[in-house]
Amino acid sequence: MTGATIWLTGLPSAGKTTIAHELAGKLRGEGHRVEVLDGDEIREFLSAGLGFSREDRHTNVQRIGFVAELLASNGVKALVPVIAPYADSREAVRKRHQTEGTAYLEVHVATPVEVCSERDVKGLYAKQAAGEISGLTGVDDPYEAPESPDLRIESHTQTVQESAAALHALLTERGLA
Numbered sequence: 001m002t003g004a005t006i007w008l009t010g011l012p013s014a015g016k017t018t019i020a021h022e023l024a025g026k027l028r029g030e031g032h033r034v035e036v037l038d039g040d041e042i043r044e045f046l047s048a049g050l051g052f053s054r055e056d057r058h059t060n061v062q063r064i065g066f067v068a069e070l071l072a073s074n075g076v077k078a079l080v081p082v083i084a085p086y087a088d089s090r091e092a093v094r095k096r097h098q099t100e101g102t103a104y105l106e107v108h109v110a111t112p113v114e115v116c117s118e119r120d121v122k123g124l125y126a127k128q129a130a131g132e133i134s135g136l137t138g139v140d141d142p143y144e145a146p147e148s149p150d151l152r153i154e155s156h157t158q159t160v161q162e163s164a165a166a167l168h169a170l171l172t173e174r175g176l177a
């Protein structure tokens with residue numbers, strides 16, 4: 001089976017993790033080998049000790065990109081629901097895949113910040129508004145939206161299943177599913 005990295009970038013609570021797991025289930029059911037490199041889990045182990053400065057986020061994204069490429073080059077669909085707020089960090093990951101000849105898709109989960117802060121799955125937007133945290137992506141920290149992603153998902157106008165189906169259709173179109 002052909003491996004690939006599918007990076008889902010977007011704001012906190014945009015729907016990255018939910019869509020990744022929905023797609024993972026679908027792909028596994030079809031016989032694909034799949035790993036979801038969840039941001040929170042990675043920060044507990046591979047990126048333990050890193051914070052949310054620009055430098056630390058860049059390091060985090062490069063580490064995840066490295067592991068994703070290793071998996072993808074061994075036939076795994078590596079699904080990566082990680083914010084990756086900086087365009088140059090994402091570009092470095094894309095280039096690494098290109099150099100290695102490994103398929104790489106960038107998916108922008110483009111949920112507006114108003115909807116994300118309403119969802120507020122982890123209560124981060126509320127904490128930022130209460131002054132308990134700062135440096136929240138999309139609020140008081142940068143998010144550089146991809147200019148030409150392979151796919152843009154408007155999760156606020158779709159069900160989770162529709163979003164995952166749109167991504168699955170892209171994989172099929174590219175000969176990856």
Ligand SMILES: Nc1ncnc2c1ncn2[C@@H]1O[C@H](COP(=O)(O)OS(=O)(=O)O)[C@@H](OP(=O)(O)O)[C@H]1O
Binds near residue numbers: 043058061085135137
């Ligand atoms: N200040 C700040 N800004 C953004 N996100 C924050 C912050 N503090 C904690 N969190 C939580 O950590 C998750 C982000 O980790 P990532 O590894 O995906 O981010 S990054 O690419 O390194 O920027 C992210 O997970 P998701 O909500 O799944 O996106 C947040 O829940």
Ligand SMILES: Nc1ncnc2c1ncn2[C@@H]1O[C@H](COP(=O)(O)OP(=O)(O)O)[C@@H](O)[C@H]1O
Binds near residue numbers: 016156
């Ligand atoms: N079309 C959709 N795609 C993804 N999530 C959606 C969608 N519609 C509603 N949601 C909800 O939005 C929330 C997104 O949370 P999560 O996936 O953890 O976001 P993120 O990983 O981007 O922080 C979930 O509660 C999910 O059920």
